[in-house]
Structure formats: C-alpha cells, structure tokens
Amino acid sequence: MHGTRILDEADRLMTVCNSCRYCEGLCAVFPAMEMRRAFSDGDLNYLANLCHSCGACYVDCQFSPPHEFNVNVPKTLSVARAESYAAYAWPRALSGTFARNGLVISIIAALSMAAFILGFAALNDHSVLFGVHTGPGAFYELMPHNAMAALFSAALLYAILALVMSVRAFWRDIGDPIGRADCGSIFQAMRDAGELRYLHGGGVGCYNEDDRPTDRRKLYHHLTFYGFLLCFAATSVATLYHYLLGREAPYPWWDLPVVLGTLGGIGLIVGPVGLFVAKMQRDPELLDEGRYGMDLGFIAMLFLTGLTGMALLILRETAAMGPLLALHLGAVFALFITMPYGKFVHGIYRFVALVRYAQERRGEAGS
Template structure:
C-alpha cells in the first residue's frame, strides 16, 4: 500500500498549524483527534482524513487561509488524502483510479452495457412466470447477482483490513461500534460546531441540507436493502414468490426506501454543483458525481419499474434497472460507496481513542 507522499506532507503541514491554533476545536470529530497528537504519522493523517466529512466550516472560520502565507485549506488537504487512501487500499487497486478519473462515463457505459445484455437475455425468458419473472427467470437473476454482491464485499473486506492496519486499529469493542453507529446515524459531524449545519454551499449560510440529504440516502439504502432481504426470506423460507402485493413487507420497505434514495441522491448532486470544488478534491469530482448519479438511476429506475408493473414498459425498464444495480454492486469497492465503510471504520477507531 503506497499513498502519495506529497499529499501526506501537505496534510501534515496543515495539521501541525491547526494543532497550534485550536480555534476549531468543537467543529467536528477531526479536531479532538487532531489535538490529541503532537506528531502525525501517515496513519494518523489517513485516520483524520476519513473522519472528515468535508463540511468546510473550519475553512470559512480560519484566519490562515489564502492570501495568508500559511494558505491553509484543510478540507481540501484531507479530501485529497482521503481519496488517495481509498485508492491505495482498494483491491484490486487499478479500478479505483480509473473510476475517479472518469466516473460519470464509466458508470453510464457500464449501466447501459449491462442493460443491453439484460435486454437481449429476454429472448431466453421462461415459458411461465409472473411479474419480473415473466421476463427473466429467478435462477438467472440469482446466478448473476449473488456473485456481483458477494465479490465486492470480499474486496471491501480486504481493503478495510489494510486500512485498519494503516491507522493502527486495535481490538474492536462493542462500545466503540455502538458509538460509531450513533454518530453515523445522526450524521453528527455534519451538524457544525453549534448544531446549525455546515457551510458546504456558501460561507455565509449555515445549512443542514447536506446532512439531511445524506440521511435520506443512508436510510433509503437501508430500507431498500431490508426490502430485498425480506423478499429473499419470503421466497426461500416461506415459499412466497414474487410479485408481492402493495401491502407486503418488500413493498412497504422498498417504495419509501426508493423515494428517500431518489430525493437524497438528487439533493447531493445539486449541492455538489453549488459548492466550491477547490475545497474538496477537484481531480476526483467526476468520480464522486458519477457515483451519485448512478445511485439516483438505481432508485428512480426501480420506482419507475414498480409503477409500470403489468405494462409493456417493464420489458424496457427491467433491463435498465438491473443494469444500474449490477453496475452499482460491481463498482462499490472503487466508487464513493466505499466511503461509507471507511468512514464507519474511522468512527470506530475514533471511538476507541475517546473511550
């Protein structure tokens, strides 16, 4: 695992100045962790970078930003180290760099390519079946999506194991895990130092919009995952096969989940167009936007497919949705979807420090 030394050195320079100043001590979890150190190893900087949620409040409050000779831009320095850490720990490594450079094009081409393959596969549709299974057999879907779900999880496990070693993580305790889950669920580090929100869009405007959009994406994703898991249990344990009615658990969980995911991802995309790119990692902007748009396509195509149930439009929407979902799964270890796993690991590591 090799991270870029110039990015680490610049982050180290800025962290040392921030450590001497301490003006932003109450802003988020980064600063208590930063102030607990006197010298910063590469692992320390990697941990701080993954704790940072890029809310940018510290930048707008800082008296040492350009044109001051210190020229501090801690959100950008940590964003670049954070992005580089995902690339360095990703397995296999090369795909992460490719996605960061051309994320929108890569996600779009993959989704359309897989959609084309799924569309052609309808020529092999089963002789009998209801709902989606009238267009594609259940066994074919399982044969495709089971490996596409499990292999990325394995790749993430390898990546996180390497990350945990880099940040000198120890034995994980239940207390640390619960504290990290609480912080993630509340999006505590996007509340700002006084609970008024962050300055992601504009230095003079405190807003909780980004926190709420992140929460919509998080809880929307969890609801959709719960809907899929429930449908799987109903199919294999109770012999209840799809399609399911509007008051069934898969629908009661999946439809609100899809709505939250659609609204949240659309909101995040809109906020990114309003924010100053120079306060993030501008070289990776395309990869971040590609992930958000792919997430939006997964959610909206799923909702459209639900609305179109029983019509001829299913033959077009089903391949598009499956292509988007398959692309999303396969790109998870290399897209910004991985940040959720790294951030949870960073929150657990920070909880260990503070307990």
C-alpha cells in the same frame, strides 16, 4: 516526508492546526489531531476519513486563503481521503482508473448489463421482452429467478470481498498495534455515523455556497442513506419471502417489500438530486474537483437505481416492464461491482475511522 504531495500538505496543515486548536469543538478531526504531535501516513489517512467536509473549520479559520498560511483543511483532507480509497483498494490495479472515470464506467457498466439481460431475454423469446406480464413470477419471465439470484449474489459477494480486503489494510494502517475494536466503540461509531454527528459545523449546519450554515446536505444525505437501507431491506425481505414462504415477486403495493422499496426509492431519488445540486452550488474552494467523476458516478447510480425501481413499480403491468426491469437490474449490478472502487467506500472508511476515534476517546478517558 510522506509518500504523496497531498499527505505532505495534510501534514503541514495538521502542524499549523495543532499549534492553534481553535477548531477542536467543531468535529472529531481536531481532538484526534491533538492526541498526536507528529503524523504518519496512516494518521493522516485516518484524519482525512474522520473529516465529514462540513466546511466549518474553513469558514472559521483566520489562516485560510488568501492568508499566506493557506490553511484549507476540508479541501486538503478531501483530496487525501479520495487518494486513501485508491491506496487501500483491492486489488490495487482497479483503483486508479475508476477514480478518474467513475461516472462513465458506472453508466457503461449499467447499460452493458441491461443490454446483456435484454439480449438474454430476446434470445429466448422475443415476445417476452415487450409482453405484458402480471401476477406472481412475472419478473422471472424475463430472467429466471435463479439466474438473477446467482448473478447478483456473485456481484455482491465480490464487492464484499474487495471491501473487506481494503478495510483490513486501512485498519492496519490507522489502528494501534493491538488492533481489535471493542463493542462499545463500534456502537458509538454506529450512532455517530447514523446521525451524521460531525456533518454539523459544530452545531449550526454545514457550509455550502457561502458563510451561512444550513442542514440541507445532512438532510439529503439522510434521505439517500436511509433510502438505500430501506431498499436493501426490501430486497432482503423479498428474498426471505421467496425462499421461506415460497411467495414470488411482484408483490401487491401494500406488502412489506413494496412499502419498504417505495419509501427507500423516494429517498434514493430525492436524496441524490439534493446532494447533486448541493455539490454544484458549493464553494469550489471546499471541493476536490478532480474527484467529481467518482462522486457523480455514485450519486448517479443511486439515483438511477431509485428512479428505475420506482418506474418499474408504477409501470410493472405494462409493456414497459421488460426494458425497465433490465435497466433497473443493470443499475443495481453496476452499483454492486463498482462499490469497492467508488464513492460508496466513503461510508465504510468513515465508519471505521469513527470506530478508531471512539476507541481513542475511551482510551484517553481511561488513562
């Protein structure tokens, strides 16, 4: 059998589902399952990460609990998915603790970082912290730009390194022996991920608190994800402004970094709140409750990033700017360093699984 109890259960379910196949029109998981007759650990981790947890197969299944076959694919794959993040995390030692204490670790990281920045500023000059700063370069009176850039680049680079190592291990486990993804498959996966094609219950929406499907989770996820991308774009544009054009933040409200950041910030406030409420209301039968901490940690960090960013925009010309900037930077820093071990990775693994799926479909169509 498999290495873990949850993979044994996932194997049992895929054997049941493969002899039924009623759900094959709902999403990518079941067609991918049908291409196999037996399931390795890698296969199951692949299927687990293809699942978007829309819940349709649970509501549609004649064998879901209380039936004795006890088929609960969304919950089982949800647990398997979270365990797969831990299994492929790099370095391995950091995975377990975070899965159990995600929220606490994220908040402590954010606060410690904020405290560090505050302390750093206070040590230099007390008046800086609660003073009113305006005009270009105002932010950097708190912390010099180069120090800020170095600190955050290091955090981001570490996150990228850890993610690359994890994804390599995942791809080796789920990919075919040839192992290279083609451009067409990657492009297909970008489209599938970008529109959340499989978070749709086969076309009517996902299942949340009852058996009435809605598209709410998809909407909030779009707000969160595109909000995040817009904020990332805002930061990138600002970086280019700084180094190429020599223009220093803060920028006026109509300037590109601020417009992008504002739109993104709104998405990062509304989206995570919506996702949080949806999670609280969801039928517990569909949820992996053990992983609340990890999920909430990620939702909270995104929300705090959006909230502190927006507060900073509104209050940047007052004495609150110093502490808010410290908090904002703390939140972003915590988001970066916890990325490889938290819920953030769901997007990466799911994308990789979608690439694999697109590749398999092409292979099937070609053969």
